[in-house]
Amino acid sequence: MSFKCTKIYEDTYDKYVLISTSDKINLPNFLDKNSKKLAEEIIKKNNFTAKSSEKISMTLVNDKKLLDLRIIGLGEKNKLNNKNIRQYLYDGLKDITGKVFVAFLDKELDNMDVVAEVVEHINYKFDKYFSQKKEKFLEVSYLTDKKVPKLIEGYELSKISNIVRDLVNEQAEVLTPKALADKAVDLGREYGFEVEIYDEKKAKKLGMNSYLSVARAAHHRPYVIVMRYKGEAKSKYTYGLVGKGLTYDTGGLSLKPTDGMLTMRCDMGGAATVIGSMCSLAKMKVKKNVTCVVAACENSIGPNAYRPGDILTAMNGKTIEVTNTDAEGRLTLADALTYIAKHEKVDEIIDVATLTGAIMIGLGEDVTGVFSNDDKIARKLIDSSEKWNEYFWQMPMFDLYKRNLKSSYADMQNTGVRYGGSINAAKFLEEFIEGKKWIHLDIAGTAWASGSNPYYTQKGATGQVFRTIYSYIKE
């Protein structure tokens, strides 16, 4: 464990970090008179005013011992929020390793769950495939008088975030649909939710033909993962979660170019997100009922591949002309949505999917697209993201876009036109929700970082979005 709380100062740490707003730098009492005076002079001489992400380091002689001190700036207190405070803490702490003592100089900001989250985030790495592992970690003892329970949420959710990131970062040859299903079973046991796995035969019996067509060519066979958490036996209200679970997306016969394919192991990011939501709700014993479905498979090529021009009959009876086999996510989600709406009797549905490259054209890499048939619940979900360093934006769902899905040969086609691509995809999904209240989250941008985001500086999985879903269902 790289984070713990302490109520007392000790002189045994490698480094001491003080976190200050620019309103007033209140040096702590564990510095003796002389070192305090020296620190004040160094601060003054360097014009350090604790502006956001500003930092200053110094070595003092405190109580006859050398003390390595760093002060991290948060800027003005009244400008702080849950997003930027994480960024400033990250900027201040990210280059430190070893045993570090951390304290807020403004007791009102004393916020251990946020610090725990940032520390876990800094320590996360996916170095499984390096022969030399990174050995230097940041180990924080955090000075606080507050009670520990608040910490559990910050710390436990960070551990779950690391699980989500590991799943998304793992290569597709290892994280197959079967491996994902096995992992869900293990997590269900560990965190306390029920998991049922359906093989291809059972999926076929259920009529999940649209999903199974996508799965057809791959060597790694498809599995449907059904997870149920009952936190409130008295209530019948059940939230439904659906995650896109493409363990790899080659594009199928509408093959992707190599550059576009390179990171397509991330295409089960929606599945990892909803599994992470299940783990957090169960861990925090949230008094809600949640059922979650992932129709996992791989979109591959081969003699048995489904083709552009094929016409599929989805589980709900609607027919779909496949105009592009690379628009496969919506074909798998179609049956997963019908299944959860009809067989699991959920009251509202949230689906999460790395669905379209177009959402990155529209919103960039750092914002999740929100699509819904109910503005109220969409608003509530977006509000739930305020607590976290995650960004959401609602997109339009005008029926105008439905014309883009018209087909000359079937009830609809799976692709539509290029313009408004993310919305066309959402309008397609809307055909399969059986009239339930529903939110679709397009995380094609946010599941995976290119390294340019100042908080997600590591390339690869971000572990975003499950926290917002957790808060939405909890509140």
Ligand code: BES
């Ligand atoms: N998995 C991709 C979307 C994606 C793109 C996720 C980039 C993450 C990063 C999805 O299956 C896909 O290929 N979508 C197509 C749809 C098109 C064929 C209508 C796309 O976005 O180009």
Ligand code: MN
């Ligand atoms: Mn695709």
Ligand code: ZN
């Ligand atoms: Zn895909």
